[in-house]
Amino acid sequence: MSDTQQTLPRLGFIGMGNMGGPMAANLVAAGYTVTGYDPVPAAAERAAAAGVRMAGTGAEAVAQADVVITMLPTGRHVLNALSGDGDTPGLLAAADGDTLFLECSTISVDDATTAHALMLETGHRGLDAPVSGGVVGAEAGTLTFMVGGAAEDFAAALPVLEVMGGRVVHCGGPGAGQAAKICNNMILGVSMIAVSEAFVLGEELGLSHQALFDVASAASGQCWALTTNCPVPGPVPASPANRDYRPGFAAALMAKDLGLAADALDSTGVSAELGRRAGEIYRNLTESGGGGEDFSAIINTIRANSTQPGPAGSAGVAGTASQRTAGQQPAEQSGTA
Known part of the structure; x- marks a missing residue:
């Protein structure tokens, strides 16, 4: 030795x-x-x-x-x-x-x-x-x-x-480390949903993924969910979106952590509408079979649950969500939000 x-x-x-x-x-x-x-x-x-x-x-x-x-x-x-x-x-x-x-x-x-x-x-x-x-x-x-x-x-x-x-x-x-962890992951869960919703909206409005990333990553929308774990392939080569959403941090674990946050919210009486809703979204994804994917795969659920706008062609040059996601995981496997 x-x-x-x-x-x-x-x-x-x-x-x-x-x-x-x-x-x-x-x-x-x-x-x-x-x-x-x-x-x-x-x-x-x-x-x-x-x-x-x-x-x-x-x-x-x-x-x-x-x-x-x-x-x-x-x-x-x-x-x-x-x-x-x-x-x-x-x-x-x-x-x-x-x-x-x-x-x-x-x-x-x-x-x-x-x-x-x-x-x-x-x-x-x-x-x-x-x-x-x-x-x-x-x-x-x-x-x-x-x-x-x-x-x-x-x-x-x-x-x-x-x-x-x-x-x-x-x-x-004692307990302060766990308190910090669940607060941090509540921020992360909410921010990933927000980033994913923004990319799906950008697609419908004709924005390329790279254009939205270049703007938001250098503006007030910048966050870890965008710049490190970007939910669309391309802008961040190391993100799970580039490897079919194989997890760095699985959706089931995010659902677990947001459940712990909800328990803490209940015990303290804190009002946190976004944190609770994020927990519901990730729990639904997990219960519908998507818990083994990276938590950024929530973007596929958002696309699947999005409806095509009324006027034909109003989705712009990016095309509709249904056109872009042909061949991707169906809604019944991705979960419902």
Whole structure:
């Protein structure tokens, strides 16, 4: 073992999926010893190929760890993993005392604060540290981490988080990271729908995609949904629209995050008509079979639900939505808005 590996904390990593796998691989590449666990054989095999030492159970993966990272689908999965389920020992019981837990899943604020309380009750430390940046950011090590918890724990976790992320922000106390995440993704969901609606309107008015992009990307309409994840092919070559909407960030995950935002809106009494409506739109898309596509594929639903204006030819040189989308995914698969 090298001197560098001896001085770095030992890491346990639970959840080797589309996000967790690349994150763990970046930690291995930076010299960390990472012991991981994932119940899905394909995910475990990919992680092992990247140098992660795979364990047979989650408890085994965290038994010798100084820092434990979890990246799981829902709050229920997180709480079950921490506390155990039936005869399966939980991560908190299996870890040595005073282990630092970094909970990187996107879950509700209530579940995040519950998880933090469980960590403290069992003699551990913890941070909620959800991420933004999608699979591309996970692979490139450029994720944004939104972190909630004690300042001293944030300072201890920072070197590990900086390997996986390009920006790490301490947002406040326990739950603050999850609060920042759902607020950010509510902005993102609403803005992607707005950008997509504008492109469909531009098509009907005779604007080329490139012309609208060149104007809006340098004007007051500029936003991440336009300049990085543009919902039409061409203007941003790296956007999912150029690869048949294979996801960087799946529509089903956007629906999940907007559902968490809606729960927070209900609990706080905040009026947010656009945020709630965006959640309904993405939930409908997911329930209609489009959840596996990138969330920018919502533009296809908008086109499918658009009606041709009255006078013939009023759609201009771009043609009608129905003419342009011939051969694309039918409305019953794209979902309804």
